Amino acid sequence: xxxxxxxxxxxxxxxxxxxxxxxxxxxxxxxxxxxxxxxxxxxxxxxxxxxxxxxxxxxxxxxxxxxxxxxxxxxxxxxxxxxxxxxxxxxxxxxxxxxxxxxxxxxxxxxxxxxxxxxxxxxxxxxxxxxxxxxxxxxxxxxxxxxxxxxxxxxxxxxxxxxxxxxxxxxxxxxxxxxxxxxxxxxxxxxxxxxxxxxxxxxxxxxxxxxxxxxxxxxxxxxxxxxxxxxxxxxxxxxxxxxxxxxxxxxxxxxxxxxxxxxxxxxxxxxxxxxxxxxxxxxxxxxxxxxxxxxxxxxxxxxxxxxxxxxxxxxxxxxxxxxxxxxxxxxxxxxxxxxxxxxxxxxxxxxxxxxxxxxxxxxxxxxxxxxxxxxxxxxxxxxxxxxxxxxxxxxxxxxxxxxxxxxxxxxxxxxxxxxxxxxxxxxxxxxxxxxxxxxxxxxxxxxxxxxxxxxxxxxxxxxxxxxxxxxxxxxx
Numbered sequence: 001x002x003x004x005x006x007x008x009x010x011x012x013x014x015x016x017x018x019x020x021x022x023x024x025x026x027x028x029x030x031x032x033x034x035x036x037x038x039x040x041x042x043x044x045x046x047x048x049x050x051x052x053x054x055x056x057x058x059x060x061x062x063x064x065x066x067x068x069x070x071x072x073x074x075x076x077x078x079x080x081x082x083x084x085x086x087x088x089x090x091x092x093x094x095x096x097x098x099x100x101x102x103x104x105x106x107x108x109x110x111x112x113x114x115x116x117x118x119x120x121x122x123x124x125x126x127x128x129x130x131x132x133x134x135x136x137x138x139x140x141x142x143x144x145x146x147x148x149x150x151x152x153x154x155x156x157x158x159x160x161x162x163x164x165x166x167x168x169x170x171x172x173x174x175x176x177x178x179x180x181x182x183x184x185x186x187x188x189x190x191x192x193x194x195x196x197x198x199x200x201x202x203x204x205x206x207x208x209x210x211x212x213x214x215x216x217x218x219x220x221x222x223x224x225x226x227x228x229x230x231x232x233x234x235x236x237x238x239x240x241x242x243x244x245x246x247x248x249x250x251x252x253x254x255x256x257x258x259x260x261x262x263x264x265x266x267x268x269x270x271x272x273x274x275x276x277x278x279x280x281x282x283x284x285x286x287x288x289x290x291x292x293x294x295x296x297x298x299x300x301x302x303x304x305x306x307x308x309x310x311x312x313x314x315x316x317x318x319x320x321x322x323x324x325x326x327x328x329x330x331x332x333x334x335x336x337x338x339x340x341x342x343x344x345x346x347x348x349x350x351x352x353x354x355x356x357x358x359x360x361x362x363x364x365x366x367x368x369x370x371x372x373x374x375x376x377x378x379x380x381x382x383x384x385x386x387x388x389x390x391x392x393x394x395x396x397x398x399x400x401x402x403x404x405x406x407x408x409x410x411x412x413x414x415x416x417x418x419x420x421x422x423x424x425x426x427x428x429x430x431x432x433x434x435x436x437x438x439x440x441x442x443x444x445x446x447x448x449x450x451x452x453x454x455x456x457x458x459x460x461x462x463x464x465x466x467x468x469x470x471x472x473x474x475x476x
Contacts, residue, residue: 181450
């Protein structure tokens with residue numbers, strides 16, 4: 001079976017009778033079975049997917065199928081699906097079965113998407129390499145000795161290696177965009193509140209977003225269009241109308257583009273990535289775009305602000321996992337205190353424990369104002385500065401990551417170096433703004449490079465339209 005990179009091609013073949021949903025599912029199941037070394041999936045819904053595919057084939061024949069009929073999806077192991085396990089890549093939820101389906105997932109199912117399985121991720125979304133999972137590390141299909149990025153590493157690799165057509169990941173500090181860049185696919189982080197978080201295992205509630213990972217910008221637009229919108233179960237979900245993103249992929253005016261001067265001229269960014277960014281800027285100028293360098297004075301504060309605030313929220317959100325109500329319970333517990341301590345020590349991995357402890361520290365009475373309160377003030381300043389710049393420019397362009405995929409184990413002993421993998425992506429999460437990573441070729445080792453486009457709040461349609469143009473330019 002051919003490698004589908006566009007859902008329009010899938011639909012055309014389904015209409016022509018050249019392929020069926022059942023054949024598509026069987027193809028992906030075979031690919032998953034022959035690529036187990038990548039460790040992308042933690043659960044595969046083989047029988048269920050085959051049964052659903054047969055049902056949707058009947059719907060297609062009757063002309064009653066939904067907009068996503070024939071799209072085979074994987075979901076990150078942070079999204080709930082009723083009657084199925086969900087663990088967040090953690091031992092602390094070992095054996096837990098979800099009683100609800102995430103709103104975003106349900107909206108995809110309602111349009112006849114087929115879920116093929118649950119995908120590996122860093123524990124509760126905490127990581128930039130997908131090495132912090134209780135299920136073991138995920139491997140990059142471009143080079144299995146390399147990381148896929150995180151925390152949605154399994155989701156990105158599954159699309160990269162043709163184990164499913166598209167994936168739904170989550171992005172708290174770059175967890176959709178960074179692995180998308182490392183794996184050479186498209187990753188979209190929407191405006192905070194654009195997609196309901198109901199049914200998403202919480203990492204940092206004021207940062208968490210749900211977004212698609214695809215081969216094309218058009219397919220990312222279609223998936224977001226379906227997932228987005230108000231939700232009675234999530235008060236932070238925006239009630240703004242959802243535009244028809246997939247029908248608005250042509251720019252209606254010339255854009256003014258800003259690029260981060262530091263990313264092109266500063267140290268710490270791979271030469272191949274800087275070269276690709278420079279070539280892209282030249283390409284845009286040749287096509288008549290105004291492209292100018294931008295200096296964001298507060299950018300350097302975004303990463304520490306992100307880690308202070310997210311660890312504080314982790315400390316609060318993960319307190320619910322105590323061994324009492326659900327999930328892992330230590331067999332060595334002898335009383336209530338030891339039950340709490342042993343269950344959490346044995347159930348959480350090293351990175352989760354590190355962030356819980358850091359968050360508890362910054363929320364403590366003696367340090368609350370010095371860290372948490374100050375970080376909230378800096379967050380507001382970073383957002384205000386970014387919004388001021390976006391009054392002068394329609395979008396901001398920069399690399400998605402400072403390097404291409406690094407080797408497994410290369411940064412696990414140096415948390416600061418690992419954190420720096422998110423240096424360009426956290427801006428969108430700190431500010432709540434939408435951003436997308438698109439493939440931009442490879443380096444001299446054949447490892448994928450990603451470029452990131454950041455836009456104004458709730459202006460995803462403009463972001464998609466520009467990214468569609470740019471993606472086509474960079475891949476033709």
